[in-house]
Amino acid sequence: MAEDLVLDTAIRDWVLIPLSVVMVLIGVLRYFVSKLMRSSPTPDAKMVKEGQVVIRARNLKAGANFIPPKSFRARRFYFSNEENGLLHVPKDQASNPQAQMFSDPNMAMDMMKKNLSMIIPQTLTFAWVNFFFSGFVAAKIPFPLTQRFRSMLQNGIDLSTVDVSYVSSRSWYFLNLFGLRGLFSLILGDENAIDDTQRMMQMGGFGFDASKSLSAEKDGLDIIQHEWALPRFEHRAESVLRKLVQ
Amino acid sequence: MVTKTEERELNQLENQVENGGGGVWEYLCLVRKLKVRRSELVLKHGLFILNDSGKRSALGPDEWTLYEQVAIAAMDCQSLAVAQNCIKVLQKKFPESKRVGKLEALLLEAKGMWEEAEKAYSILLEDNPLDQVIHKRKVAMAKAQGKPSLAIEHLNKYLEVFMADHDAWRELAEIYVSLQMYKQAAFCYEELILSNPTLPLYHLAYAEVLYTIGGHENLIAARKYYASTIDLTGGKSTRALFGICLCGSAIAQLSRGRNKEDKDVAAPELQSLAASALEKEYKQKAPAKLSLLSSALRSMKL
Incomplete structure (x- = not known):
């Protein structure tokens, strides 16, 4: 093992602290920029209606046994008949979200804005860190770590002899990038914290397909066996009253 | 829905405020949060804060929220002059705001100028056709004018889109009952039972x-x-x-x-x-x- 490295205090003053401060400042700046660019989403009537239909169908499924059989059958027909039932999605109309996205420029625009506000500052700061601070050992963690952490903490230094508890400047950048969320939620208020990790996940699962949930609800409704619960209630009411009277 | 503990907290604060124990702003915030209707008290205490420029500026940006709250409470109490003043201040601060536009339409409605209010609402609706509050105001206006069949029409149109809104179903059921259209009312009550069995x-x-x-x-x-x-x-x-x-x-x-x-x-x-x-x-x-x-x-x- 190598002997202990002595870190120059100038590295602390000119690398470690500036890097952290810059990351925080950029995070705050990005929050305000994205706030400026954010367009309030205008809900589309069709989508709102589909959501509401799903809720109502779910209610029907959950409470089916509380309404008379005739009413239930009428409602089921209303929801799931093959001609114009609310939950029935004609095959050709089942739009896929991808096509929808391209047909609606606003949607694509929104995505672009979101991504721009995320990607541009990140590439810039990464380039900046790479250019000025590459190869620095910026800090030392006060406890020993196993070799596995080498790729996490010593990104950018290809020396296997350096102890793992030393942190390279590029790794310090990544730690800040992902670790400052708690600080942002303190500075900017809870719900305002920009969460990169979450955003990245969102990008993968973009596009909510309403027709899928509609047809799932339809299948659910179709297989329900309606059994009116009310006749049972008469007996229960009887026993309740009997207890009350005595 | 207001839970028991929230109600107790509200009543406690109300007592404290009524007896001059302070906490007026907290009380107003709680009223706003729980969406309860205490218009007279809100008007009285809210106006007290608004008339005191020191207290008012201490609120910071919440000052405008208070103006809105007091304006609505004033309309509820038929203190139309107060409402008008509040709305005027808001109008000056936010000239293009839709939210202030809603307040203005509400004021027209409170004055009983139905046609003007109707026009104002339809302009607002053009901007955002899915504004639930405005749709509900239209129903309320039809009811206030004594036109239940028009209210039913509006409600039906509203429920076609927002069909999971059980408050609207309840309103519709009550109007149907008042018109002795029991079959339709029965349907609405079935819907309500489904929403909360x-x-x-x-x-x-x-x-x-x-x-x-x-x-x-x-x-x-x-x-x-x-x-x-x-x-x-x-x-x-x-x-x-x-x-x-x-x-x-x-x-x-x-x-x-x-x-x-x-x-x-x-x-x-x-x-x-x-x-x-x-x-x-x-x-x-x-x-x-x-x-x-x-x-x-x-x-x-x-």
């Missing part, structure tokens, strides 16, 4: 509508829903107890000519039990009116 209020209202429609089948169903109300309230609902008695006698009258097998045999004791539960309740709570009850029950042949 364990709320006895809806069961009771549905039973009453069914009873009013009449007919053997409906009466039997009504009796079942009265029974479920009793079960859900633990026998505390006097109205449901009376309903059971009434249903029983109505069914007996209708099926007098029929043969015995046709009769509904489920829980035959229910009626007499309901009657004795009623008697017991009257004995405990209103002994003076016991004779009235027993004569009423006698006329129902119980």
